[in-house]
Amino acid sequence: MTRLVPVFVSILIAVLLTSILTLALGESPLVVAEVLLRGSIGTPTAFGYTLYYATPLIFTGLAVAWALKAGLFNIGAEGQMTMGGIAMAAVGIVLADLPGFIAWPLAVFAGFLAGAFWGGMVAWLKIRRGVHEVLGSILFNFISYGIAGFVILDLLRNHESQNPETLPIGQSYHLQALSDLVGIGGTSPLNTAFFLALAVALLVDVVLQRTLFGLRIRWTGGAPEFARRSGVSISATTLKAFAISGGIAGLAGASAVLGYMHKAREGFAAGAGFVGIAVALLGGARAWGVVAAAILFGGLQKGSLDLDLDTENISRDLAIVVQALIVLAVASRGALVELWLLLKAKYESSKARQV
Numbered sequence: 001m002t003r004l005v006p007v008f009v010s011i012l013i014a015v016l017l018t019s020i021l022t023l024a025l026g027e028s029p030l031v032v033a034e035v036l037l038r039g040s041i042g043t044p045t046a047f048g049y050t051l052y053y054a055t056p057l058i059f060t061g062l063a064v065a066w067a068l069k070a071g072l073f074n075i076g077a078e079g080q081m082t083m084g085g086i087a088m089a090a091v092g093i094v095l096a097d098l099p100g101f102i103a104w105p106l107a108v109f110a111g112f113l114a115g116a117f118w119g120g121m122v123a124w125l126k127i128r129r130g131v132h133e134v135l136g137s138i139l140f141n142f143i144s145y146g147i148a149g150f151v152i153l154d155l156l157r158n159h160e161s162q163n164p165e166t167l168p169i170g171q172s173y174h175l176q177a178l179s180d181l182v183g184i185g186g187t188s189p190l191n192t193a194f195f196l197a198l199a200v201a202l203l204v205d206v207v208l209q210r211t212l213f214g215l216r217i218r219w220t221g222g223a224p225e226f227a228r229r230s231g232v233s234i235s236a237t238t239l240k241a242f243a244i245s246g247g248i249a250g251l252a253g254a255s256a257v258l259g260y261m262h263k264a265r266e267g268f269a270a271g272a273g274f275v276g277i278a279v280a281l282l283g284g285a286r287a288w289g290v291v292a293a294a295i296l297f298g299g300l301q302k303g304s305l306d307l308d309l310d311t312e313n314i315s316r317d318l319a320i321v322v323q324a325l326i327v328l329a330v331a332s333r334g335a336l337v338e339l340w341l342l343l344k345a346k347y348e349s350s351k352a353r354q355v
Contacts, residue, residue, distance in 0.1 A: 007284060010329035017325050025313045035310045036303035046302060048188025052255065054298030056081065058197040059252035060276025061283060061290035062204050063245045068285040069208055070241035071221030076122055076137025077249035078273025079144035083118045084111035085253025086148050089264035092169025093156055103172035108254055115250015116243040118144065123242035127235045133242065152266050164266035175259035191259030200248060205287035217241055249273060278327045297323060
């Protein structure tokens, strides 16, 4: 429970700052909060969209969290998601006639492998050439955009559509809508990729907390010298950790490519890789914390769409501001804790002198 206190404090600080901002813009914070809540969870369809927007954030948040456990900062989840989504679309187009029980698992596996390769390249440059993973992953993001553009606009382009998109994938690759499967999500595009995201979160939690490999990952990130003296290869663990992180991010395209659009459109990642960094930080780099943070951010994204219609001075961009404030609050958690301890010590000292 004590782990959750800093998270709640960070959210409260962000809410307080957002309330001050909305007041300065001439809107009531209560009205804005009501619009956000109604827009994100007010109807089954609204809640379905919240979970749909949260699904890729769970994957990218888990990818960043996994890397953080190994002492690495994966800022390239956007590019890894892009490569994973392109790989899924390519498999679904080239092998369109495969039966369903092979088709969608193959596409998901291809997305994981593409993301893992992209992440592994960043780790290889770090190990062999000393390129910092932040710089390497940023550069690989731009390369992935170029490759995706070539595939979407040229190699697999749908010339019958005016939109920049690939040919449609085979029917057997389509992930089922949850409204048809279990009756949730209303008319939203929420699909079984959400359950896949929860399954990956469970797997990440089990591996990191209950396996020897997960222990070595945490040793590498938290006590590298101890890990080295215990016989752990830092280079090999770094390569494996970043490749797995990239693979998890590569799965993030499944919801849109396999479950909703059934093709790859230009810009389908839509910033989910970068928001995943905020999700991982807010979630404390723990699997179920990431899931909760992703749903919160998904709710902000969905609820903010109604702000353009239901308020005069606030737009949907408020969601970005709130996300940024949450990240700033999380980043300043250490300083806030130190300030709290300092004030507490001064209070106890003055109280002792009075006695």
